[in-house]
Amino acid sequence: MKNDPKDPEHLFYSSWTFSKLMASFFLLMSISYLCYSLRFVSLSYHCNQTQNTHISITHVSNTTTATITTSQVLEQERATSKEQASEETNISHIVFGIGASTTLWNQRKEYIKLWWKPNEMRGTVWLEQKVETVSNDENLLPTLKVSEDTSRFKYNNSKGDRSAIRISRIVSETLRLGMKNVRWFVMGDDDTVFVTENLVKVLKKYDHNQFYYIGSSSESHLQNIYFSYNMAYGGGGFAISYPLALALEKIQDRCIQRYPTLYGSDDRIQACMAELGVPLTKERGFHQFDVHGDLFGLLAAHPLTPLVSLHHLDLVEPIFPDMSRVDALEQLKVPIKLDPAGIMQQSICYDSTHEWTISVSWGYVVQIFRGIFSAREMEMPARTFINWYQRADYTAYPFNTRPFSRNLCQMPFVYYLSDALYDKGENETMSFYFRTRENPDCNWTMADPNQIRMVEVRKKPDPHLWDKSPRRNCCRVQRTNGNGTMVIDVGECREDEVVEL
Incomplete structure (x- = not known):
């Protein structure tokens, strides 16, 4: 039952409650005034201590001056550090670790000389034991070092070699050398040739302060199945960012012990990367070349990406005919110097007058085909090679290929690079391609490219080619001179x- 507001007992209770509230209010006001008064007395006391205040102010003033000076120094250091951090990645930020064999060193070192720039690059060749050095080589090669003993690690793969453990530790051993201002560690073999300008261009895309593991897979589908599609193949080269190398070095020896049955060094690296949770970032310009035979088909239709590396050069034919392997690779150095971004990049066009299809792999080769072939077909590599297991199996590759025509009339007329130069006035390169072999006679009534003795390709260097969205350059047939020279413009x-007729 609710209380009646007119009830005397209720009226008494309400009056008593109101009096209680008023008393509490006055008590609270009295306490606040007392606290304020004490605070005033306290402040007045300090204000009267003039001498102490003066000393205190002088002390603070001196401290402030010292702090400003220190701050200026720290700010300057931070500015310097920030300036270094904002600097674009260049070759000085990369340290190479090259896995080498003492047995093959005298032969393989010639590959390294092709791309190594002693005054610009930093790196170490790691061998299983000391080798005799030639005085002339000292200024042409990286520093040579002997790897640490790895006999304490287990290795149980009956088909492999325990040197895989030694090579897998190269990144960690190189890190422990303590080099300064390193952003990337790049691994390769002694039979790997790098196009370092393109390597730098690729690594510039990535934040070196993050965890990155960059490389590519094998050209052999079965190799990728047996090992891993998530693995960077070491011969083709791979890059590890500095902070990731630090993380790898901390765990690698323990990690290696967990995988005694693995075959090689690169699958051990990938196993440790999996434990660190870092996937492979694929860049198709790193080439393992797990094939045999002639690389012509692969290089003449190079994927639309910078050419970064070539590997297994002892197992394939020289990339230019009638030359040694080293001399053939030396032939590429001129166009690489003129336009590294454009090396091996394919362009496709047509000579409408003669109904020919033309493919230009800049700095390497030009092909002329009788008839009209679609760009879709021309961008597929012709099978001038066989797979890693030495079988002619078109299903053995993780990419599309096309047969190399055996019809005498459909065989391409092939013109290999002879020379290249730069025309400063026109700001363009001129590269010259000659046929080294005659094509068989053909009874087709279609115009015969036999009349073409040389192809001249004109192209403006484009250092920003890979800063834009990927697109093949176009080529245009300009004219054919009476002396049998076809002139082509690429750009x-x-x-x-x-690309249509």
């Missing part, structure tokens, strides 16, 4: 330009 595609 960025114009508006609405399409």
Whole structure:
């Protein structure tokens, strides 16, 4: 039952409650005034201590001056550090670790000389034991070091070699050398040739302060199945960012012990990367070349990406005919110097007058085909090679290929690079390609490219080619001189330009 507001007992209770509230209010006001008064007395006391205040102020003033000076120094250091951090990645930020064999050193070192720039690059060749050095080589090669003993590690793979453990530790051993201002560690073998300008261009895309493991898979589908599609193949080269190398070095020896049955060094690296949770970032310009035979088909239709590396050069034919392997690779150095971004990049066009299809792999080769072939077909590598297990199996590759025509009339006319130069006035390169072999006679009534003795390709260097969205350059047949020289212009595609006849 609710209380009646007119009840005397209720009225008494309400009056008593109101009096209680008023008393509490006055008590609270009295306490607040007392606290304020004490605070005033305390402040007045300190204000009267003039001498102490003066000393205190002088002390604070001196401290402030010292702090400003220190701050200026720290700020300057931070500015310097920030300036270094904002600097674009260049070759000085990369340290190479090259896995080498003492037995093959005298032969393989010639590959390293092709791309190594002693005054610009940093790196170490790691061998299983000391080798005799030639005085002339000292200024042409990286520092040579002997790897640490790895006999304490287990190795149970009956088909492999325990040197795989030694090679897998190269990144960690190189890290422990304590080099300064390192952003990337790049691994390769002694039979790997790098196009270092393109390597730098690729690594520039990535934040070196993050965990990155960059490389590519094998050209052999079965190799990728047996090992891993998530593994960077070491001969083709791979890059590890500095902080990831630090993390790897901390765990690697323990990690290696957990995988005694693995075959090689690169699968051990990938196993440790899996434990660190770092996936492979694929860049197709790193080439393992797990094939045999002639690389012509692969290089003449190089994927639309910078050419970064070539590997297994002892197992394939020289990339230019009638030359040694080293001399053939030496032939590439001129176009690489003129336009590294454009090396091996394919362009496709047509000679409408003669109904020919033309493919230009800049700095390497030009091909002329009788008839019209689609760009879709021409961008597939011709099978001039066989797979890693030495079988002619078109299903053995993780990419599309096309047969190399055996019809005498459909065989391409092949013109290999002879020379290249730069025309400063026109700001363009001129590269010259000659046929080294005659094509068989053909009874087709179609115009015969036999009349073409040389192809001249004109192209403006484009250092920013890979800063834009990927697109093949276009090529245009300009004319054919009476002396049998075809002139072709290669460059960025114009508006609405399409590869069609």
